[in-house]
Amino acid sequence: MILVAVVGVGAGGYGFWSLSDYAMKTAASPAMSPTLEPGTIVTYRWSEVGDIPRGAVVLMDLSAYPDASPSEGLAIQRVIAVGDDQVVCCTKDGLITVNGKAVKETYVDYGGTSGRRFDVKVPPGTVFLAGDQRNNSRDSQLYAGKPGDGAVPLDKVHGVIVGIGRSINAEPFPQTTAFVDAGLPGEPVSDTGFLAARHFMLAGISLVAIGVIGAIVTVVRSAGKRRRAAAIPPAH
Numbered sequence: 001m002i003l004v005a006v007v008g009v010g011a012g013g014y015g016f017w018s019l020s021d022y023a024m025k026t027a028a029s030p031a032m033s034p035t036l037e038p039g040t041i042v043t044y045r046w047s048e049v050g051d052i053p054r055g056a057v058v059l060m061d062l063s064a065y066p067d068a069s070p071s072e073g074l075a076i077q078r079v080i081a082v083g084d085d086q087v088v089c090c091t092k093d094g095l096i097t098v099n100g101k102a103v104k105e106t107y108v109d110y111g112g113t114s115g116r117r118f119d120v121k122v123p124p125g126t127v128f129l130a131g132d133q134r135n136n137s138r139d140s141q142l143y144a145g146k147p148g149d150g151a152v153p154l155d156k157v158h159g160v161i162v163g164i165g166r167s168i169n170a171e172p173f174p175q176t177t178a179f180v181d182a183g184l185p186g187e188p189v190s191d192t193g194f195l196a197a198r199h200f201m202l203a204g205i206s207l208v209a210i211g212v213i214g215a216i217v218t219v220v221r222s223a224g225k226r227r228r229a230a231a232i233p234p235a236h
Contacts, residue, residue: 021045022043022046022162022167023043023046024041024044024166025041025074025076026039026042027041030133031075031076031132032076032131032132033133034133035107035132035174036057036132041164041165041166043162043164043173044058044159044160044162045159046158052082052154052157053186054079054082054184055080055176055178055179055189056188057077057079058076058077058157059076059157060075060076060129060152060157060158061073061156061157064152065152066146074158077131078130080096080105080130081120081127082122082127082128083123083124083127084124085098086099086100086119087119089116089117089141101183102182105176105178106178116142120140120149120151121149122151123151127151128150140152173189175190
C-alpha cells in the first residue's frame, strides 16, 4: 500500500506540474460577445504558445497598439489572419476574406451594421486580431491604414484560450473550423492538456488516499494479531 501511495504522489505531482502551464483570465469587456460574455473565466496556455492558427482566441497585450500605454493590460481577441495573409473586410455578404477566400464566421456579431472596412497585408511574425463583437472592440481593425496596420507582434501574444472556466474544472473551449472550412491551410487549436493534468492530479489524490487508508488498515490488523497472540497463554 505504501507503493500505491508513492505512485499516487508521483501522478498527482505530475498533474500539478502540468497544470502550471495554464493560467486563468476573466473576460472584462463585451468585445468577445457572444462567444465570451463579460465575467466569463477562461483558461489559457501561457507556455510554449508556438504557431497560432487562424481562428484561435488569444490573450494579447494592448500595448501592441500604437495609442496604448504599457500599463493598459491584457485583452482577449481572435486571430483572423496570420503573417503574410491578405485580410479584407468585407464582401457584399459581410464576410472577411483571407487570401481571397471568404470566411463564414458564425460566431461574429456586427451589431446590426456592416463590419469595419480594411485591406491589410499582415507582416511576418505578427497576427491580425478582432473581437467577435466586431464593431464594439478595440482591435487590429481600428488601426488598419495606420503605421503597423494594427498587426500585433507574436511576442505581444501571452497565451491561447483552451478552456472555459477555472483550470481545475474547465471545459474545452469551442475552437472554430471556419478558416479551415474556407479552404485555408492549418488546423484549429487542439489542446486538452489541462484535462489530462487534472485527471493525473485527481488519480494521484485517489491513489494516495487508497495507499494511506490501506496502510492504516494493515497496521491495525497487524496490531490486532499481535494482541491476540499475546493473549494466548503459553503452552505447558
